[in-house]
Amino acid sequence: MRPASHLLVNTPDIEIWPGGLLRARSNHDARALSRARHVLRRKRDGQYLAADLPEGLLALVPRLRREDGIETALFVLERLREPQRAGIDAIGELPLDRLQERLHALGLDETYAQRTGLPLVAEPTMLTLAGFDRYRRPLWLVPGAARAWRSMHAAALLDDVVLEAISGYRSHDYQLGIFERKRARGLTVEEILTVNAAPGYSEHHSGRALDIGAPGEPPAEESFENTAAFAWLRDNAPAYDFAMSYPRDNPHGIVYEPWHWAWRGA
Template identity: 65%
Template sequence: MPHSHAIPLKSFLLNTARIELWPAKLLSARTNADARALSRAHTVLRRKRDGRYLAAVMSQGVLPLQPRLVHEPGIEAALDAMDALDTTRGFDIDAAGELPLDSLLERLDVLGLDEAYGDRTGLSLVAEPAALALAGFDRYRRPLWLTLASARAWNAMRRSATKDGITLEAISGYRSHDYQLGIFERKLARGQTVDQILTVNAAPGYSEHHSGQALDIGTPGEPPAEESFEQTPAFAWLTRHAGDFGFVMSYPRDNAFGIIYEPWHWYYAGNNAS
């Protein structure tokens, strides 16, 4: 029998340093060729940096969706992860652990960033989970990925709020190192310096969103990630009840990290929630 925390392929994302393995049913086709491939696939290899579909995995084997797939950075690790899956038994997500930080550290070095950034800000490097659970969908109908424990806590909290007449919406959950690196690369290409970018964006690897345990939370009719969220009944409910579900607000006013007040950003700390 499967482990008690084994979940079906359609409900988790398998993570590697450069490539994610997505359930095909959660992805939208961008071309006719994609549509044909996705209709037959159970898993799609998706480049983390830009979201490009690299290959479709089906019972007959792997169908490349990009030329020169064998030369794609990280493809061997992604295919090895795929080969290790037991597609008939589901996946024991609790056993997956975290990805190593080696690749991130190499890329931070290229940006001229080292441990001095963490010392200066008080922020720690955050590893990515090697697997994430589908926690439902966000405000924009995008799949919401979190660690399994965070996903269960979020959905329990959301259901409890609903019973009290409060609607909580996820604005965003897990974000990869590559996502944040992409922001830096695009801004550097437009002529900004790393120091300029750091005034508005955290360095890649230092965001709680990388952990799969952080959520930006909103409520209908309220713009995302705005301080005005603190004036809503949803925020008042979270202030009273979020700790019961293991969530804490990471960046209150005058926080030690010097990060702006973020009443919308909540982190799953589990039993350590205050």
């Protein structure tokens, strides 16, 4: 059983975060988050919904009980509150039943999978804290990937090489948000698809993949291949079951991504 203080527990619409990790966006949030054992956060837009305080649940939005998926999230929260449990036993996967809705929002259909050869990727029901990324945001991965990342990061440091995590787990809804923001900047869906997989098809959904950078280098740029960090990964990452997912001329139509590595362990 894993301690709840290091877990992000995932439900289809709402994430349950451990207290002390989320940044406050207002004085009201700051007071609640400073005392919260857990925080319920809407996956679609990151809105904080409720804080689990010692004296009970504090709603952070009006009409909390009308939120999509709130009953499921509150049921899981009750389990986390039970002293004899203090954690979640096993990792499962969330259903993929809303995938078509997300694809249709981008004008895509099932032919996308046939065209790219990318598999569907379910979200895990639980992720563990693997440290923090370049921007001091919590880095969430499934437990095996988190252990492998910490070991690989420490080994690189012994060789005077700094590996910086840029991005880890991303939900289907977060991936859809990436497309919506890029479309708002004038990019077409086809242009975005050369860099980002469609919602439901990104390895980041699995909690096994992360983007890696080096100090002083811009994130997610091909120039990363010229760094000592990339050279170290090329020579040593396989020993930790990490592999680069999108080499040059990969069959999925995704641009060369020397920064994107995924854990292939059991």
